[in-house]
Amino acid sequence: VKALFITGAGTGVGKTFVAAALAHQLSARGKKVVALKPVATGFRAGDPDSDPAIFLRAAGLAPGEKNLARISPWRYAEPLSPDQAARHAGKTIAPKALVEYCRAAIRENQMTLIEGIGGAFTPLAENFLVADWIKALRAPFLLVTGSYLGTLTHTLATLEALGRRKLAPKAIVVSQPLEAPVPLRETLASLTAEAGGVPVFPLPHLAGNDGFAKAPDLTHLLK
Ligand SMILES: Nc1ncnc2c1ncn2[C@@H]1O[C@H](COP(=O)(O)OP(=O)(O)O)[C@@H](O)[C@H]1O
Numbered sequence: 051v052k053a054l055f056i057t058g059a060g061t062g063v064g065k066t067f068v069a070a071a072l073a074h075q076l077s078a079r080g081k082k083v084v085a086l087k088p089v090a091t092g093f094r095a096g097d098p099d100s101d102p103a104i105f106l107r108a109a110g111l112a113p114g115e116k117n118l119a120r121i122s123p124w125r126y127a128e129p130l131s132p133d134q135a136a137r138h139a140g141k142t143i144a145p146k147a148l149v150e151y152c153r154a155a156i157r158e159n160q161m162t163l164i165e166g167i168g169g170a171f172t173p174l175a176e177n178f179l180v181a182d183w184i185k186a187l188r189a190p191f192l193l194v195t196g197s198y199l200g201t202l203t204h205t206l207a208t209l210e211a212l213g214r215r216k217l218a219p220k221a222i223v224v225s226q227p228l229e230a231p232v233p234l235r236e237t238l239a240s241l242t243a244e245a246g247g248v249p250v251f252p253l254p255h256l257a258g259n260d261g262f263a264k265a266p267d268l269t270h271l272l273k
């Protein structure tokens with residue numbers, strides 16, 4: 051596998067956390083990995099918690115304009131969906147340019163991780179949702195979801211809707227952004243029973259600034 055797209059059943063579910071964990075683990079195995087966040091909204095320069103800043107820090111790179119532009123060319127200030135955030139900036143995201151940027155990165159790097167934005171059906175432009183982006187890249191992808199009350203319907207509905215586009219994730223990763231009251235193991239069991247054979251993996255809550263570095267092995271998801 052030369053590339054992996056990371057999408058989610060929603061926002062704030064752990065996509066960046068999973069991508070950072072994977073980048074960390076692949077690097078530790080001697081792979082040259084780049085983690086991209088091509089489209090970022092709610093972006094403020096200097097914010098150490100933005101997804102691009104997290105990816106740059108994990109790669110040991112400074113969050114300067116040049117590095118930011120390389121991993122996150124489409125950055126918008128408004129904390130909205132990308133189509134709306136772009137509109138507020140007087141811009142539109144050109145699907146062709148976005149897909150071509152990703153393809154070039156996949157060609158040039160040993161391993162490219164691409165974090166989407168929002169969930170799998172978040173609009174980027176007219177008639178262009180994250181699912182269309184994944185389809186255009188023909189890259190394998192992970193579906194990340196959270197462990198919270200409501201995750202079963204969000205995750206299974208996403209899986210079903212992806213199926214309508216003939217898209218199936220390599221695996222579902224259930225991350226625990228918070229010490230949730232919903233037991234991770236039961237979420238896992240319910241999803242596994244309904245996911246039609248797609249493997250489901252747990253990622254327990256790992257506290258701390260670099261909690262992702264303590265994640266159990268995820269690299270087997272790439273096989
Ligand atoms: N397994 C986990 N353990 C600890 N913190 C997590 C875990 N998964 C996600 N988080 C935290 O939850 C928040 C949302 O996760 P994030 O990866 O940014 O979601 P997304 O990229 O899907 O919006 C972040 O602060 C992240 O560090």
Ligand SMILES: [Mg+2]
Binds near residue numbers: 065066067101165
């Ligand atoms: Mg993110």
